[in-house]
Amino acid sequence: MDRYAVVGNPIAHSKSPWIHAAFARQTGQALAYEALLAPLDDFAGTVARFRAEGGRGLNVTVPFKLEAFALADRRTPRAEAAGAVNTLALGADGILGDNTDGAGLVRDLSLNLHCPLAGRRILLLGAGGATRGALLPLLDSAPARLCIANRTRHKAVELAQAFAAHAGTVRIEGCGFEALADQRFDLVINATSASLSGELPPLPPGLYAQGALAYDMMYGRGHTPFLRAALADGAARVADGLGMLVEQAAESFALWRGVRPDSAPVLAELRQLIE
Ligand code: ATR
Numbered sequence: 001m002d003r004y005a006v007v008g009n010p011i012a013h014s015k016s017p018w019i020h021a022a023f024a025r026q027t028g029q030a031l032a033y034e035a036l037l038a039p040l041d042d043f044a045g046t047v048a049r050f051r052a053e054g055g056r057g058l059n060v061t062v063p064f065k066l067e068a069f070a071l072a073d074r075r076t077p078r079a080e081a082a083g084a085v086n087t088l089a090l091g092a093d094g095i096l097g098d099n100t101d102g103a104g105l106v107r108d109l110s111l112n113l114h115c116p117l118a119g120r121r122i123l124l125l126g127a128g129g130a131t132r133g134a135l136l137p138l139l140d141s142a143p144a145r146l147c148i149a150n151r152t153r154h155k156a157v158e159l160a161q162a163f164a165a166h167a168g169t170v171r172i173e174g175c176g177f178e179a180l181a182d183q184r185f186d187l188v189i190n191a192t193s194a195s196l197s198g199e200l201p202p203l204p205p206g207l208y209a210q211g212a213l214a215y216d217m218m219y220g221r222g223h224t225p226f227l228r229a230a231l232a233d234g235a236a237r238v239a240d241g242l243g244m245l246v247e248q249a250a251e252s253f254a255l256w257r258g259v260r261p262d263s264a265p266v267l268a269e270l271r272q273l274i275e
Helices: 018-025 043-050 065-071 076-080 101-112 129-140 153-162 225-232 242-257 263-274
Strands: 002-008 031-037 057-061 089-092 094-098 121-125 145-149 173-175 185-190 210-214 237-239
Touching: 002 018, 002 043, 002 153, 018 031, 018 076, 018 089, 018 242, 018 263, 031 237, 043 057, 057 065, 057 242, 076 129, 089 237, 089 242, 094 242, 094 263, 101 129, 121 129, 129 145, 129 153, 129 237, 129 263, 145 153, 153 173, 225 237, 242 263
Parallel strands: 002 031, 002 057, 121 145, 121 185, 145 173, 185 210, 210 237
Antiparallel strands: 057 089, 089 094
């Protein structure tokens, strides 16, 4: 049976084995998918051993996405733009590195949440790996405006400059949080790691345009501080990142197997399981 795995450290709480098992059942694909704990100093060795045992593909999570990028022999354009790899296809002709996180986000927004992106004003909070991974797919969705705001302002400005060549007609800019005063957005995405520690980016009030969606890439039981604050500040709707998790997995599955699973029922079932 073809073998796949998610590799990270820690890895015990990963939902990926459950999600991919559900996709495999649904699409009638015979495959095994496990969770691999890699030692912090031996990611490359862990991948090599898995490949030598016949492993066909890996999802890569914290803290190895940069090492996976370096390890890949070839990379997709979206992985190059992200500067990080979350999906490895282990072929006889070498290792292909892809990044499905941003596409997963865009699919969750457009398909599951029915949030149109074309022509909209999008605010992306944070300037780390999560933001970088989302930028190319978001720009490809042709919003009117994409603003990156970060606690450390210069990182947001540099990211905006680095992606200007991909922006086409999209107005892309980087700024600090204080510069957001008096601005309105249709979609605000929290890609900072603040929610991990129960914190909240210090945002000025009045960010949400009529009908706006607030989206946190984090997920878990209940609303994050960011989502609670967004509702208090007038966001019409909020969503966590569970849909992005399922959609990035579906993208990886499609890359490996050439079959796209129907993610909606899997997301609905996972939502029931964790809540
Ligand atoms: P990731 O790969 O998850 O994006 P990262 O590269 O460490 O992680 O980036 C974390 C992001 O969250 C950064 O943009 C960071 O802001 P700084 O660049 O100023 O450090 C942001 N961040 C983390 N904690 C935050 C907080 N409490 N408030 C606002 N931003 C925060």
